[in-house]
Amino acid sequence: MISPNPKARPRQKRTIREAAIFSFALLCVLFLGCLFLLPATARAEEESANISDIFITTSQDDLLLFCSIKNGFTREMIEGVRNGIPVTFTFHIELEKTVKNWPDMTLAEMTIEHTLTFDALKEEYRVSLPELRNGTLDTDSVDKAIDAMSELNGLRIINRNELEPDAAYALHVQATLAEKTLPLNMHYLVPFISLWNHETDKRTIEFRY
Numbered sequence: 001m002i003s004p005n006p007k008a009r010p011r012q013k014r015t016i017r018e019a020a021i022f023s024f025a026l027l028c029v030l031f032l033g034c035l036f037l038l039p040a041t042a043r044a045e046e047e048s049a050n051i052s053d054i055f056i057t058t059s060q061d062d063l064l065l066f067c068s069i070k071n072g073f074t075r076e077m078i079e080g081v082r083n084g085i086p087v088t089f090t091f092h093i094e095l096e097k098t099v100k101n102w103p104d105m106t107l108a109e110m111t112i113e114h115t116l117t118f119d120a121l122k123e124e125y126r127v128s129l130p131e132l133r134n135g136t137l138d139t140d141s142v143d144k145a146i147d148a149m150s151e152l153n154g155l156r157i158i159n160r161n162e163l164e165p166d167a168a169y170a171l172h173v174q175a176t177l178a179e180k181t182l183p184l185n186m187h188y189l190v191p192f193i194s195l196w197n198h199e200t201d202k203r204t205i206e207f208r209y
Contacts, residue, residue, distance in 0.1 A: 047071050051173055051203045062156040063163065063209075065093065065171065069150040069200065072177050078142060081118045081125070089114045089149050090176040095157055098168045098206070107169075108158045114149045131155050163209040174202040 048071060055066040072089065081087055091112040096104040115128040125145035127137040137148045157171070177198045 049175075049177055049198050049200055051175055051200050054171075054173060054203055054205050056171060056205060056207060058160060059154075059156075061160060063095075063158050063160060065152055065155045065157050065173070067152050067173055067203075069175055069177070072150050072175075073146050077178060081116055082120075084118070084120075087116045087149070087178045089116075089178070091152060092172075092174045092176070093155070093157065094172045096170045096172070097164075098170050104170065107162060110157075112152065112155065116145055116149050166208055168206065168208055171205045171207070172202055173205075175200045 050070055051067055052070050053066070053068045057064050057066070069089065073087075077087055091114075093108075093110050093112070094106060095108040096106050098104050112131055113128070117126050117128075118124070119126060124138050124140050125142060127139075127145050127148040129135060129137060129148060131152070137145070139145055139148075163169070177200070
């Protein structure tokens with residue numbers, strides 16, 4: 001005859017309790033890990049280059065676009081510019097007329113290139129701005145050069161006479177940052193040039209005139 005072991009049941013209870021404590025601790029660790037990962041992911045999204053501050057208005061004659069690129073420059077890019085490597089920001093703009101149940105009609109399409117170079121003798125940055133009358137900006141301030149490269153201020157899109165009152169329109173804006181401008185046989189001299197190429201997401205503004 002085998003007599004029951006009085007200690008067996010308490011041991012089983014302790015095992016269940018230990019498993020429950022372990023599971024709870026594991027859930028806490030996973031939860032805290034998610035809390036740390038979410039801000040890191042948000043920071044990564046905020047730090048990537050993107051088009052922001054889009055604003056559309058009109059002058060007496062034209063439809064005008066204002067916008068800017070945030071987080072477009074890296075420290076390596078500025079160092080490259082100071083070593084004679086030009087940087088190009090290319091804005092792609094398209095204006096469409098939208099009609100329900102009909103294909104969109106393209107009214108205007110343009111490409112604007114801003115190019116940044118550095119004159120080592122004068123210790124000046126030069127920004128090529130083809131949309132402006134004078135076409136260039138010379139400055140010894142890297143911050144002013146970056147602002148000029150990153151902004152479109154009052155770009156003329158289309159004459160107001162070509163727009164219909166109360167019609168629906170969509171303006172698309174996208175940018176290609178730091179497109180390669182070096183000859184292929186020079187890329188090995190500056191290996192970080194491959195980090196410069198970046199295309200922002202396309203931003204669309206819908207409006208009625």
